[in-house]
Amino acid sequence: MKKGMVYIKNLMEVLILPIALLAVFAVATNGAFINSRILMTALRQSVMGTIVCLGLTLNLNMGMMNFAGGASMICGAVIGGNLAMATGSGVPGLIFFCLIIGVGLMTIQGGLYNAFRVPCVVLSLGLTMVYEAVPRIFYPEGCTLPIDMTKLALSPYCFIIMIVMCVAFYIITEYTVLGHNMKAIGENPAIAMGAGLNIDKVKLMSFILTGVFFSIGALMYVSKGSVDNVAAMGSMPVQMESFTGMFLGKFLGKNVNKAISVPVGVFSMKLLASGLTIVGLNSNMQTIIQGTILLVLLSYAANTGLIDKIKADREFAKMARARA
Amino acid sequence: MKKQLKKWTALLLCVAMVFVMAGCGNAGDGKDDGKKDGQKQEDETKLTDTTAADVDETLAKAPHFNITVMLGSFTDSQGVETKKALEYIEEHFNVTFNYVETSNTTENTIAAIETAVASDTDGIIGACVKTAACVQAAGDVPMVNQPDIGEAMTKELAGKENYLGSVCEDDYAQGYAAGKALYEAGCRKVCIARMTVGISESIDNRGLGFLDFVAEHDDMELLADNQSRGQYADAVATFASAFPEMDGIFCVIANDGVSQAMVTEGLVGSVKLATVGYASSDKQLLENGTLVYCTGGKAAITMTCFLALYNHLLDESGMIDGETKLITRNSMEIKSVEDFEAMEKYVVGDVPPYNAEEMMNMVHYFNEEFTAGDFAEICNNYTIDDLMSRRSK
Amino acid sequence: MDGKQVSRTSEENVQIQKQLDKKARQKERIMNLIPYAGFVFVVVALTIATGGNLFSANNLANILNQSFVMIIVAVGASFVYAHGGMDFTVGASMGLAEFVIVTMILSDKVPLAAALLTGVLVPVASSVGVACCALYLKIPVFVGSLGLRMVLMGVLNMVMTNSANGQLNISYNDYRFIDNVAVKLLVLVAVIVAGYYLFEYTGIGKKAKIIGGNRTVARESGVNVSKYVIWGYVFLGVCVGIAGIFSLFRAAGVSNTSGSGTEFNLMTCIALGGFPLKGGQRSRIINAILGAMTVCILSNGLLLCNLDANIINGIKGLLFIVIVGLSYDRSSGKLVS
Structure with a gap:
C-alpha cells in the first residue's frame, strides 16, 4: 500500500506539468483549450517525438549522446517509403523497409563505434552527414506517400504504436538482462567491465534497439504524407525538437520509468506550442517562452530538496556548536 | 547466449518472411495504390523532347561555359523541378552547370561564391543573395541573382559591371x-x-x-x-x-x-x-x-537567369534593362483541374517551360533581332495559356 | 607465470623502468602527431583532387576568409571544452551581437568602437549565462545551453522581424578597411598567440584542464572551480564577439540566420582536431585550431572539386569519420562514451 502511494506520488510529480499547462491555457482561453480535439492533436503530434526520444534514451542511459537520430530517420523514411511504393507492398512493406534501413544504419553506427573507439557524439556528427546524403543519391525528390499508405499516422493506429513502443521500452529496461546491463554500464563502465559485462556487445545491442525505435519514428514521419531530403545538418531540428521534451521528462520524472516520463515531457512541449498558438502569440515569443519554461523547470528539478538540505545543514551546525 | 541469438535471428527472419509474403500478396492489388495521387502514366500525357537536330547543331557551335548555379535546396519540389530544367539545358546547350546548395546564411553564400570564382566559373546564377557583399565576392565574374535585392542595394551596386541584375516572380x-x-x-x-x-x-x-x-x-x-x-x-x-x-x-x-x-x-x-x-x-x-x-512552373525563374547570363557571356547583350535591374516574371497561377493537368503536361515533364528552340530564339547571339524588350515581354506573358499555345504550335 | 619468483637487482629494475619510460615517451610523441595526420591527409588529398587549385593565390585568401570565424571561435571554445563544458548559444549570440552592432552603427549616434565593444559584450553575457545555469542552477550544461539557445534564437528572430523584416544591411564599401585580409591575418595571429599563451602557460588554461580531468579532485586541491569555469566562458564569449564583428562586415549585414549552425560546426571542428570533448589534460588548443582549419579546408576543397550537390556532404561525412577514426585519442578504450 505504502509502495503504491509512493508510486502514485511520483507519477503525480510527472503529470503536474501537463496539468498545469492545461489549467493555465484553459484560463487564458476561457475554457476553449479544454477541447478533446486539441488534446488529441497535441497527443498525435507527440507520437513521433516520443518514439525517437525513447530510442535516444537507450543510448543516453549508457552515457552516449547520439546526434544521428534525425538523419537516420529521414534516410529510413525516404528510402523505405520509396521502396514500399516501388514494390507495391503497401503498409506492411513500408514497415518492413523502414525497419531494415533504420536497424541497418544504427548497426553500422554501433559497429563503427566499437571499432574506432571514438565518442558517440563525434561519430554521430560524421554519420549525420553521410546518412543525410544517402537518400539524396537514390531519391533526390524525397518521398510522398499516397493517402491510403498514411493510415499509421492517424488515430488510433499512431497511439497503438506509441503504447507498444513505450511498453517495449519499459520491458527492455526493467525486465531484460540487456536492460540491466545497459544501466550498469551507464552508472559505471569501469566497474561493469570489471564485473564481466561484455561492453562492446551490450553497446552494439543498444544501437540495434535504438535503430528499431528510429525505424518506427521514420515510419511515423513518412506516414504524415511527405518527407523532403535535407543537407548540411538539416536533420538536427527534427531531433532537437524532441530533445527538450526528453530532458524535461527525464528530470521531472526522476522516480518513474522513462517510458512514462519521456512521453509526458514531449506531450507537454506540444501542448505548450498548441496553447501559445491558440492564445495568439507569434512563433518567436513561443520559442522564448518554451526555452524559459525549460530552464525554469530544469532548475526546479535540479534543486528540489535544496531548502531541506540547507535546513539540515543549519541544524547540524547548531548541534556541532552546542557540543563544542 | 548463442542459443538466444539464434532464437532472435529466427524470429526476425520469420517476421521478415511474413512481410515479404504480405508484400508479394499485395503486389498485384497494391501497384495502383502505390501511385501518387494525380499521377498519370508518363507515356500518356507528358511531353517528350523532340528538339530538331539542326537546333542542337546550332547550339553546339557556341563557345562552352562553366556556370555555377546556387540554390537553397535542389531536393525540395521547386529545386527538383529547377534541376531537371537545368539538366535539359545542359543536354542541348554547350554549357556545364555546377550545382551548389547554399544554406540560408550570408556567410555560407559568400564562401560558396568565392570558391566558385576560384574554380574558374564563367558565370554565377545566385540565390539567397541578401547583401551587396555577396555580389562583391563574385569579383569580375558575371552574376545574375534570383531574388530581388531591393532598391538600396541595387543603388550600391550601380557601376558594378559584373552584376547583371535579378529575376524573380512577384511573390x-x-x-x-x-x-x-x-x-x-x-x-x-x-x-x-x-x-x-x-x-x-x-x-x-x-x-x-x-x-x-x-x-x-x-x-x-x-x-x-x-x-x-x-x-x-x-x-x-x-x-x-x-x-x-x-x-x-x-x-x-x-x-x-x-x-x-x-x-x-x-x-x-x-x-x-x-x-x-x-x-x-x-x-x-x-x-x-x-x-x-x-x-x-517556377523553374522558369532560373531558366530566365540562365538566359540573361548566357546572353551576356556570348556577346555581352544585356537582357535585364532599366534602373532597377530587375525582371519580375509573371507567375503561372493554377485555379482549376484543367490548369493543373496542363501544368503537369507542359511543365513537369521532359520538356521544361521553355524548350531548346524557344530558348535559342531568346539569345541575341543566335537571333540578332532579339532585344531586352522582347525578353521582358516573354517574361510578362508567362501563363498556363501562353505555355499551352506555344506547345500546340 | 609459472609461479616462480623472479628476483632482479635494483639496476635491472632501473633499466626496465627506463625502457618502459622510453616506450611511453615514444607513444606520447606519436599521439601528439596523430591530429596533424588528419590535417595533412585532407590537404594532400584535396590538393591532388583539385589539381593544385587549393593553393592558388586566390583560394588561399578564400581559405583565410572562410576559416577566420571558426578558428577564432575554436580558440575561445578550447577554454570551455577543456573543463568539460559546451555552449550551444554561440550561433544565436553571434547573431544578436551583430544585430546590436548594426543597430548602433545605423543610428549614427554611437562611435564605431563603442558599438563593437557593446557587441562583444552580448556573447560574453550569453556564455556566462550558460555557465551560471550549470554552476548555480545545477542544470546540466548540455540542456541548459539548449534552453538558452531557444531563448536567444527567439529574441534574435523577434528583433530582426520587428526592425527590418529579417534583414539589416550596412554599406559594404564603408567598412572594407575592416574586412581586409591583412587586418584579419593580424587579428587571427594575435588571438591565436594570446589564446595559446593563456591556455598552455597560465593558470587559466591549466586549471581548466584540471577541472576537466576530475572536478572533485580539482575542488579538493583548492582550485576555485566556479571562477575558472566562468573565465573559460568569458573567453569564449569574447572570441565569439570578435568573430561576429568580422562576420558582420564580411556579409555587410545581419539577418536572423546570421551565426546559425556555428555551434554544430564548432563541435565538428573540436572533434575533428582530436580535442577531447570531455576535456582534461590531453586538451590542446592547437588541436582545436587544427580542427577548424581542417573543416574549412575540407568544405572549400570539396566545393572546388565541383562535386554534385547531392554527395558533397556525404563525402565530407565519410572523410570526417576516417580522420576521426585515425586521429582521435583512444586511450579510454572500451570505456569511451
Whole structure:
C-alpha cells in the first residue's frame, strides 16, 4: 500500500506539468483549450517525438549522446517509403523497409563505434552527414506517400504504436538482462567491465534497439504524407525538437520509468506550442517562452530538496556548536 | 547466449518472411495504390523532347561555359523541378552547370561564391543573395541573382559591371492573389502557415501579400499566424483543432504533407486552401474544390537567369534593362483541374517551360533581332495559356 | 607465470623502468602527431583532387576568409571544452551581437568602437549565462545551453522581424578597411598567440584542464572551480564577439540566420582536431585550431572539386569519420562514451 502511494506520488510529480499547462491555457482561453480535439492533436503530434526520444534514451542511459537520430530517420523514411511504393507492398512493406534501413544504419553506427573507439557524439556528427546524403543519391525528390499508405499516422493506429513502443521500452529496461546491463554500464563502465559485462556487445545491442525505435519514428514521419531530403545538418531540428521534451521528462520524472516520463515531457512541449498558438502569440515569443519554461523547470528539478538540505545543514551546525 | 541469438535471428527472419509474403500478396492489388495521387502514366500525357537536330547543331557551335548555379535546396519540389530544367539545358546547350546548395546564411553564400570564382566559373546564377557583399565576392565574374535585392542595394551596386541584375516572380502579388482567391471562395476566418520571417525574402513577401489583403478587408479575420519552418502539416492540424470556425488556410509553400493534412484532419468540404507552389496531391484537392489557388512552373525563374547570363557571356547583350535591374516574371497561377493537368503536361515533364528552340530564339547571339524588350515581354506573358499555345504550335 | 619468483637487482629494475619510460615517451610523441595526420591527409588529398587549385593565390585568401570565424571561435571554445563544458548559444549570440552592432552603427549616434565593444559584450553575457545555469542552477550544461539557445534564437528572430523584416544591411564599401585580409591575418595571429599563451602557460588554461580531468579532485586541491569555469566562458564569449564583428562586415549585414549552425560546426571542428570533448589534460588548443582549419579546408576543397550537390556532404561525412577514426585519442578504450 505504502509502495503504491509512493508510486502514485511520483507519477503525480510527472503529470503536474501537463496539468498545469492545461489549467493555465484553459484560463487564458476561457475554457476553449479544454477541447478533446486539441488534446488529441497535441497527443498525435507527440507520437513521433516520443518514439525517437525513447530510442535516444537507450543510448543516453549508457552515457552516449547520439546526434544521428534525425538523419537516420529521414534516410529510413525516404528510402523505405520509396521502396514500399516501388514494390507495391503497401503498409506492411513500408514497415518492413523502414525497419531494415533504420536497424541497418544504427548497426553500422554501433559497429563503427566499437571499432574506432571514438565518442558517440563525434561519430554521430560524421554519420549525420553521410546518412543525410544517402537518400539524396537514390531519391533526390524525397518521398510522398499516397493517402491510403498514411493510415499509421492517424488515430488510433499512431497511439497503438506509441503504447507498444513505450511498453517495449519499459520491458527492455526493467525486465531484460540487456536492460540491466545497459544501466550498469551507464552508472559505471569501469566497474561493469570489471564485473564481466561484455561492453562492446551490450553497446552494439543498444544501437540495434535504438535503430528499431528510429525505424518506427521514420515510419511515423513518412506516414504524415511527405518527407523532403535535407543537407548540411538539416536533420538536427527534427531531433532537437524532441530533445527538450526528453530532458524535461527525464528530470521531472526522476522516480518513474522513462517510458512514462519521456512521453509526458514531449506531450507537454506540444501542448505548450498548441496553447501559445491558440492564445495568439507569434512563433518567436513561443520559442522564448518554451526555452524559459525549460530552464525554469530544469532548475526546479535540479534543486528540489535544496531548502531541506540547507535546513539540515543549519541544524547540524547548531548541534556541532552546542557540543563544542 | 548463442542459443538466444539464434532464437532472435529466427524470429526476425520469420517476421521478415511474413512481410515479404504480405508484400508479394499485395503486389498485384497494391501497384495502383502505390501511385501518387494525380499521377498519370508518363507515356500518356507528358511531353517528350523532340528538339530538331539542326537546333542542337546550332547550339553546339557556341563557345562552352562553366556556370555555377546556387540554390537553397535542389531536393525540395521547386529545386527538383529547377534541376531537371537545368539538366535539359545542359543536354542541348554547350554549357556545364555546377550545382551548389547554399544554406540560408550570408556567410555560407559568400564562401560558396568565392570558391566558385576560384574554380574558374564563367558565370554565377545566385540565390539567397541578401547583401551587396555577396555580389562583391563574385569579383569580375558575371552574376545574375534570383531574388530581388531591393532598391538600396541595387543603388550600391550601380557601376558594378559584373552584376547583371535579378529575376524573380512577384511573390507579394501571389500572396495577395491567394488571399483574394480565398475571399472569393467565401472564406472570412483564415489562418496562415509560413516560414520564420527573415530566412527567405521571397517567401516572406508571400506572407506579407496575404496579410495585407486580409488587413484591407474588414470582414476578413486572421485567426492565427504560425511561423515554423517545415512544420506546415502540423500547423494545419493545430489550426483545425483550435479554430473550429476557421474556413480558409494559406500556406506559403505547397507541400504534400499540407495537402494530406487537409484530408486527414477532415477539412475537405469545410475549409479552403491556398498555396504558392504546388504538390503532386493537389489535383485531388482541386477536384473537390478544397484548393482554390496554387502556382507552378517556377523553374522558369532560373531558366530566365540562365538566359540573361548566357546572353551576356556570348556577346555581352544585356537582357535585364532599366534602373532597377530587375525582371519580375509573371507567375503561372493554377485555379482549376484543367490548369493543373496542363501544368503537369507542359511543365513537369521532359520538356521544361521553355524548350531548346524557344530558348535559342531568346539569345541575341543566335537571333540578332532579339532585344531586352522582347525578353521582358516573354517574361510578362508567362501563363498556363501562353505555355499551352506555344506547345500546340 | 609459472609461479616462480623472479628476483632482479635494483639496476635491472632501473633499466626496465627506463625502457618502459622510453616506450611511453615514444607513444606520447606519436599521439601528439596523430591530429596533424588528419590535417595533412585532407590537404594532400584535396590538393591532388583539385589539381593544385587549393593553393592558388586566390583560394588561399578564400581559405583565410572562410576559416577566420571558426578558428577564432575554436580558440575561445578550447577554454570551455577543456573543463568539460559546451555552449550551444554561440550561433544565436553571434547573431544578436551583430544585430546590436548594426543597430548602433545605423543610428549614427554611437562611435564605431563603442558599438563593437557593446557587441562583444552580448556573447560574453550569453556564455556566462550558460555557465551560471550549470554552476548555480545545477542544470546540466548540455540542456541548459539548449534552453538558452531557444531563448536567444527567439529574441534574435523577434528583433530582426520587428526592425527590418529579417534583414539589416550596412554599406559594404564603408567598412572594407575592416574586412581586409591583412587586418584579419593580424587579428587571427594575435588571438591565436594570446589564446595559446593563456591556455598552455597560465593558470587559466591549466586549471581548466584540471577541472576537466576530475572536478572533485580539482575542488579538493583548492582550485576555485566556479571562477575558472566562468573565465573559460568569458573567453569564449569574447572570441565569439570578435568573430561576429568580422562576420558582420564580411556579409555587410545581419539577418536572423546570421551565426546559425556555428555551434554544430564548432563541435565538428573540436572533434575533428582530436580535442577531447570531455576535456582534461590531453586538451590542446592547437588541436582545436587544427580542427577548424581542417573543416574549412575540407568544405572549400570539396566545393572546388565541383562535386554534385547531392554527395558533397556525404563525402565530407565519410572523410570526417576516417580522420576521426585515425586521429582521435583512444586511450579510454572500451570505456569511451
